[in-house]
Amino acid sequence: MSSQNAAAPYYFVPGPSKWPLLAGMSLLTTMIGASAWVNDLSWGPVVNFVGLAAIISVLYFWFGDAIKESEAGQYGQRVDHSYRWSMAWFIFSEVMFFGAFFGALFYARSISMPWLGDLDHKFIWPDFAAHWGNTGPAGTVQEFKTMGPFPIPTINTALLLTSGLTLTISHHALRAGHRAQTAFWLFATIALGAIFMGFQAFEYHHAYTELNLKLTSGIYGSTFFMLTGFHGFHVTMGAIMLSVVLYRVLRGHFTPDHHFAFEGAAWYWHFVDVVWLGLYVVVYWL
Template sequence: MSSQNAAAPYYFVPGPSRWPLMAGLSMLVTMIGASAWVNDVSWGPAANIIGILGTITVLYFWFGDAIKESEGGLYSQRIDHSYRWSMSWFIFSEVMFFGAFFGALFYARSISMPWLGDLDHKFIWPDFVPAWGGATPAGTVQEFHTMGPFPIPTINTALLLTSGVTLTIAHHALRAGHRAQTAIFLFLTILLGAIFMGFQAYEYHHAYTELNLKLTSGIYGSTFFMLTGFHGFHVTMGAIMLSVVLYRVLKGHFTPDHHFAFEGAAWYWHFVDVVWLGLYVVVYWL
């Protein structure tokens, strides 16, 4: 949200919209396509791609309507509060999302692994070694090497921490009314995020081709790729959000006092930074 109008309605209520229904249908097609895809159904990939494109199209027009309403002066302070609470609950849901994966990692490594390696289970899995990564029952998983913190994960940590600094500088510049400085540091933030994703793509290629570490490499491989993969997806989404914000900055949509679209995207980006710090310590170091 970039502007507020004291004469706006007590609480702006938009008219009937087709976007919620279309969003639900497109996401339904996406999930049906994904389910068919993983079960090797021929039409699964096409349905999944159609659903994703439909969802992106709906979001483009739906957010476009919200921007027009904001720029048209229809939003009051109460709308601003609603957006802030909505973004807060959305980020909380993301905390729970990643919490589930961190919980699965903790359970597998700290509870299941020692339990499967005790004396009773030696009769079931005599060749099993209760060590995290690489040591598996004979013949069940191909041998692989685990991923260490150097050099790419450490470089990526520096990139994300630096991006948090540049984004904060951009925010302070916007609040001071320095639009050019805001655009420059916002662009640097997006660039750092793109470099992060480039390094992660290289890391995945290295894992598959040189370490034989794959999604199918037991519980280590599945938790590694699920945690880092979903984080990479969130970095991509955050970069897209910041790119839209940058476009709006260049269009002159924000004022020093009213720029929640910028703040909401910044909250999300800082959340992604914090999640990565947890990943860096738990996944790569421990």
Template sequence: MSSPHTAPSAPSHTAPYYFVPGPSRWPLAGGLSMLVTMAGAAGWVNGTGWGPGVCIAGILAMLLVLYFWFGDAIGESESGQYGERIDLSYRWSMSWFIFSEVMFFGAFFGALFYARAVSMPWLSDLDHKIIWPDFAGHWGNTGPAGTVEQFNVMGPFPIPTINTALLLTSGVTLTIAHHALRAGHRARSALFLFATILLGAIFMGFQAFEYHHAYTELNLKLTSGIYGSTFFMLTGFHGFHVTLGAIMLSVILYRVLRGHFTPENHFGFEGAAWYWHFVDVVWLGLYIVVYWL
């Protein structure tokens, strides 16, 4: 039996040309758990008493499904069922998934651009001054006729800049961990992978503090006009993706410690690293557009 800190021996048989798994209960279970989650969420936002409980139960059920489903995939990989074709399929799948995430954030960045570059100048031109004479066309305004409570905008110092340094550093530590795994230095890879996860956790702690500061001291809320909605949607969804990335890397760290992956075969590590670097790039754009401009 291989040591938890050494790579497992290569499988004794050759992987099939293309592995086709047998029937699985997990797609059906995942679909039902998502249905329960959305039904609970609909009830929650409509003020029903059963909504929160049903929504949380659906989320927990989905997490349980993912745990067993991914466990099956890991078992198939470690048993030598995955060959070059499956590896290529995973790479294409992860690439398209990240592309969908690019489109997801592109929608929010597009909304921010439209509000700042189109709506603000349009609503503050001479024709619209007749309707809203007191409307200020600057970014972070209180809306037509002061329909939004007064608030202060969020600047780049100090927390956003600290968080930028944290994420950039985490990208470096993850790259070091990847190169260490490729060189067969499992302990070094695990150490720098743990450092990456820790930096992500510190990032989320600072963001939670920033949100508390925004609500309690700046009166900046999700309801603070287009500025508040775009600010919290962009930074909030990014924080959610950092959390997901940290969970993915935690699973990879566990697998590294268990002796999974080899210097030649470790796409699970690479896929999680792709995702983390994508999150880093999104933050750089967000840091410039949201906090500086």
């Protein structure tokens, strides 16, 4: 949101839109393709990528409409409040999303594993070792090595913490009316996020080719890749959001007092930083 218009309606209500319906259909297509893909059906990847392309297209046009409405002065203070509450609840839903995966990791590591390794179960699985990163009670998982915190996870931690700092500097520059500095530090934030993703891709390649650590490597592999993979997805989405904000900064869309699109993307990015700190400690160190 770039400006407040005194002549804006009490509360702007857009007309009927096709985007919610198209978004739902695109999401359904994506999930059908993903479900088929993980079940080794040949048409799964194609349907999945078609759905993803459709989602991207819908978001592009849908958010484009919102930007046009904002720049036309349709949004007053009440719409600004609605956006803030909506973004806050969206981030809360993301907290619950990651909380479920952290909960699964806690249950597997702190409850199920000691339970399977107690004296009663020694009669069933005498060779089972109750340590995190084992091959399962029946030994059906191929041997693999666990992922430590050095060097890539630690480097990535430094990258994300630095990106939070550069984003904060960019925000302060925008509030001070220094558009060139805002763009520079925002670009630096996006670049740090891209470097983070590059290191994570290298880490995954290392895990698969050298550690034999895969998504199918028992509960350790599934929790490792689900937590770090979904976090990487959120970093990617955050970088895309910040890239759109950067484009709008260069177009002169924001003012020092009214720039919620920047703030909303910044909230999301800082949330991603906090989640990574939890991952870094729980997944790589403990």
